[in-house]
Amino acid sequence: MKFFRRQSQRALDREEELLARLDQMQADLDAKTTQNIQSVVQEIRSQRAPGREEELLARLQQMQAALDSKSTQNIQSVVQEIHDLKAALVEIKSTHSAQSMAILSKQRVLEEEIKKANQAFLPQRFTEPELESVENIPVGCMSVTTANKVEWNVSGFTSVVPHPDFKYFPGLDFEPRITSDGINYNYSADKVISAIVPCFNERSVDLERTVRSLYRQRLPPGWRIEVVIVMDGADYMDATMSEKLFGMFGVRINSGNPATDPFLAMPKAETIIVQPSSEEAAYRRTPAMENTVGGYCLVVKRHNHRKANSQMWWLGPHSSVLNTKYSLATDCGTVFARTATIHLISRLEKEPNLHAATGFQRIMSSEMQGDGSFEFLHRPFDYLLRMVQRFEFEVDHVSFKSIYDTIGCMHVIPGPCGLFRYSAMGTLREGMIYEYFRLFQHSSQGLIVGNVELVEVRIPGTLLSFPLKKDKDAPRMPVEGWPRTGFVHEALFFVEAEKPLSQLIKQRRRWLNGTFATYIWMLREGIITRSNQEIINKTLSLLLVILNVFQGIVIRFFGPPLLIVWLFRFGLFIPDFFDDPAIIFSPEVSLTSLEIDEGRLKYGLALGGAYLLLYIVYILGHIPHAKPVTKGIQITRYTEPTAYAGDKQSAYRAWIFIPVLWANFLLMVLFSVNVIGMLVTQGWYGTPLMVRILISICFTPFVMGVLEGLMHCDFRCLCGMIYSAPAAMVLMIWFTVWLPAYSTTRLSDLTWGNRERTSSLDESEKALNRARNGQKVAILLCLSTIAISVSTIMMMQFFDNAFPIFVMSYTMILSSTYIFSFFDVIWRLLTPFHCSEEDPIIHEYGDDEEAFGCGCTGDSNEAYVDISEVEKDQILKQVSTSANASGGGSTDGTAESKSSTSSSSVVDSSTFLAGA
DSSP: OHHHHHHHHHHHHHHHHHHHHHHHHHHHHHHHHHHHHHHHHHHHHHHOOTTHHHHHHHHHHHHHHHHHHHHHHHHHHHHHHHHHHHHHHHHHHHHHHHHHHHHHHHHHHHHHHHHHHHHTTOOOOOOOOOOOOOOOOOSEEEEEEOTTOOEEEEEEESOSSOOTTSOSOGGGOOOOOOOTTSOOOOOOTTOEEEEEEEESSOOHHHHHHHHHHHHTOOOOTTOEEEEEEEEEOGGGOOHHHHHHHHHHHSOOTTOSOTTTOHHHHSTTOSEEEEEESSHHHHHHSOOSSTTOBOOEEEEEESSOOHHHHHHHHIIIIIHHHTTOSEEEEOOTTOEEOTTHHHHHHHHHHHOTTEEEEEEEEEEOOTTTTTSOSOHHHHOHHHHHHHHHHHHHHHHHIIIIIHHHHHHTOOSOOOTTSEEEEGGGTOOSSSHHHHHHHHHHTTGGGOHHHHHHHTTTTHHHHHHHHSOBOSSSSOOOOOTTOSOEEEEEEEEEEEEOOOOSHHHHHHHHHHHHHHHHHHHHHHHHHTTTTTBSSOHHHHHHHHHHHHHHHHHHHHHHHHHHHHHHHHHHHHHHTGGGTTTOGGGGGOTTOOSGGGTTOHHHHHHHHHHHHHHHHHHHHHHHTTOOOEEEOOSSSOOOTTOOOSOEEEOGGGGOOHHHHHHHHHHHHHHHHHHHHHHHHHHHHHHHHHSOHHHHHHHHHHTHHHHHHHHHHHHHTOOHHHHHHHHHHHHHGGGHHIIIIIHHHHHHHTTTOOSOSSSOOOOTTTEETHHHHHHHHHHHHHHHHHHHHHHHHHHHHHHHHHOTTHHHHHHHHHHHHHTTHHHHHHHHHHHHHHSTTSSOSOOOSOOOHHHHHOOTTTTOOSOGGGGSOOOOHHHHHHHHHHHHSOOOTTTTOOOOSSGGGGSOOOSSOOOOHHHHHHHO
């Protein structure tokens, strides 16, 4: 087939060459003819002899005829040669088509044989024909040696996307053996974990924090852990990160020295891979996790290609060369509790149909994040941001993780912590991995898929829970059981709190829009309905997805009008606020009874109108804008730009956010004072029923925290909510109502947000269209808010119960998810052995709050050293002790092995508050 393509190309090249010759010959003939005619005319004019004139005219006609004859002959010969070439090209194409049809026919025959073999349940396997070999030969290689005498091979590739047939990590292709120092680690070929630490512009202290916590993981001997650090864009790398990588791998990116900067040594390279140069060098690396073999390797991309591309290098060439059993995903800066990984492995070992699992995600304390103690005194606003994020994570944990774990569909496996069963994920050619990466190759086609890409962590969990059927037959349960993804409460990990405010809102804009778009994408593509999954799980999951979409619409379009109407009513009853605070929610008072008092109406219109005006400014002030991009050619008055870039200033305007935060803080104070006043003056039973229902719903997360604590024998979530709730309430109205409205305004903003960068998605001809779409959405939000607010106020004049019905409908819709969670928790509590007393994993209370690597501000390389001889002796003693090879046990040669087994990771409230 390659021969036919070469022949076709040669024929096309020959045709172009002959056409060029034909044009040149025609031009030469025209020039020569014109020259001869001019010379004859000149001679005629100069002679002016009576008989000479006729002779010259005859010569002129003779020359013209000769030139025409010669030109026609040459042109005909060239045209004939072109016709011959075209005929040859047609013949080549027909031969190529026949060859292709033969190959396709052969492929259909093979597919029929496969189908017959599958129907007959024969153990027959079909191997697809190999693709043509690709030229992935490194454009350059160099060798470096680090201080711990490990020799590294540095290779440069022009590839941006890895090819599935090429082995990019030959330095990792070895079987575990007895090491050179004689220690036998009892390695097993089927106990291999491939992990990734994706990085962008983080500092070295963030990477060191993750490296330290991974090294301190408690695992039984016999595991091999290989970790690939993927730097997504050399130009965005922090200077401290460059020094950190130099200490680990001997390469210093952006150093300006070709001896240490591989991009200078290999200028054509787009991707740099650093790996051990030999098997002996691989064994000399510092282990990624204690008591294991394996270590780190490095991938550096010249340009930023986003996280999905980094995961492609991890799940493709890195995992495939290792014969990986589990794939561990984490982020730069994540801190794991010491038993997090073993709990995840233990669950996947016990449940063969569990394809992925995540852990208990919490927000770091200020000490853990390196911001020092007493943050609420030094940086009070950062403290508020930390608390509102902490409260959000704790509520999400007690309210929704349990129900999704019961159904077996975790719609999101967080990037900071996710363990995947590699055999269930497929390859770069087929399966979940193929579908996952194929989706992002077309992410710029529309707003839905473009926003889905911004929350790429939601895709693997969804596709693993709902694998697509290969035919239209009914779902068939695999041998190991229906596919599931789950949640492990004991696998604790910490993530950084996003701050300052500008970074937090950009991150949450990406999360909110991406989550909403993912649900719509799931419904549009029929991910759940067309999946090979049991009918009960499909029905419940589909119901929850539809409910989430409906709740998202209600929050965005009815949340702000509800607050506007409440302020309007508050203005009406300002004179009665202290005497009768319950009158604001009284259904017996309508606008008709207040028409005699014009002052009340003015107060209501003033408060409600001011709040509405602030909302409109907030929305219109953050409409996405596009600005022209000039590349080499200046835009003049009469030129039209062809490329636009998103205006980053429109994403966050502090002069708008500051009054918005203050206004919503005062609104929260008014609401709290109003409710407290009703309870004090009216008592619980004298308070209006609607207010009592609202108070009960507000305390529902805390009730769920109690039930969740009883279920796991662990009340840390309840303690976390109690600790963070007072500070979080300050920002709660803005965080739950105004932030979704802001995100909807920025729906067409497909940038990463809290990680500044510029790419084809950020700068393109489509940026202008995205800005126009954002303007339409913003106008729709403003008009709908005005219409709903005015309609509700008008209905209050004719229907006394209009406002109470509005409030209760909004509240019940948003809290309906708790119904599923409540019944799930009750069912789990009634299930025997919900709080196991025979947990085989050795666990200490200090492991959960041990932020190993927290607050490290010095030289981060000092923690990444070789194992000492004493530690190797301890490992040797541990190996001699029987380890729980199934993933549940952990033997430790220290006094920790003598301690009694604790039931679960229980932390009392005093320890929790002290650690926080």
